[in-house]
Amino acid sequence: MANWSYLVAYLISFLFIGVAWYNHHYMFSLTKRVTKQIYWVNNFWILTMSMLPVSTAWAGRFINDVQPELFYFIIFTLWAWAYAALSYTIMRANRDDHPEIAQKIRRMSVYRMHASVWFWLIWAGVVALIFYWPPVSLVFTLIELIMMAILTPADSDRLFS
Numbered sequence: 001m002a003n004w005s006y007l008v009a010y011l012i013s014f015l016f017i018g019v020a021w022y023n024h025h026y027m028f029s030l031t032k033r034v035t036k037q038i039y040w041v042n043n044f045w046i047l048t049m050s051m052l053p054v055s056t057a058w059a060g061r062f063i064n065d066v067q068p069e070l071f072y073f074i075i076f077t078l079w080a081w082a083y084a085a086l087s088y089t090i091m092r093a094n095r096d097d098h099p100e101i102a103q104k105i106r107r108m109s110v111y112r113m114h115a116s117v118w119f120w121l122i123w124a125g126v127v128a129l130i131f132y133w134p135p136v137s138l139v140f141t142l143i144e145l146i147m148m149a150i151l152t153p154a155d156s157d158r159l160f161s
Contacts, residue, residue: 009060009072012142013052016076019149020049020083023110026156027086030101033093041089045082051075059138069134073127076141080123084114109151113144 024045031038052075059072091105105111113119122140129136 005063006057006060009056009063009138012138012145013056015145015149016052016079016141017049019145020079022152022156023083023108023148024086026108026153027090027105030104031090031094032098032101035089035093038086038089038093041082041086045079045086048075048079048082051078063135063138066131066134069137070127070130073130073137073140076137077123080114083110087111087114104153104155108153110148113147 028034055068055072055075058068062068087105087108087110091102091111094105095102126136126140
């Protein structure tokens with residue numbers, strides 16, 4: 001199959017969007033307040049998500065080239081920052097009046113992962129490795145997404161029942 005790299009990149013990005021939306025819906029189903037700040041941080045997060053098709057197509061076509069894989073990883077990084085900012089902003093908006101909601105958001109694996117020094121140290125290692133083995137950007141993204149998909153909050157499938 002000559003275009004296997006397109007399919008691999010596409011499937012990783014599809015998983016990316018699916019896992020991100022699941023966690024996004026979880027946070028927004030919990031929150032009791034949506035402020036202007038949450039609105040604008042959420043828009044920035046959506047902007048980073050909208051860049052995925054371009055970065056995925058380029059990374060899929062040139063899976064062994066540094067520039068497309070680095071670009072894909074930059075988009076992933078912008079997404080991670082935006083998601084961390086969004087989850088923090090929602091948590092902070094609920095902290096005073098609804099501390100239980102703030103605590104649930106703080107316990108989310110995606111929140112803990114992006115707030116961890118270890119995540120960012122590994123991230124820095126991946127950036128360096130991209131120059132030696134470019135597909136590491138997709139591998140790292142896939143590993144993080146699998147972890148986020150498996151480690152969803154225990155009550156995430158009971159929110160609307």
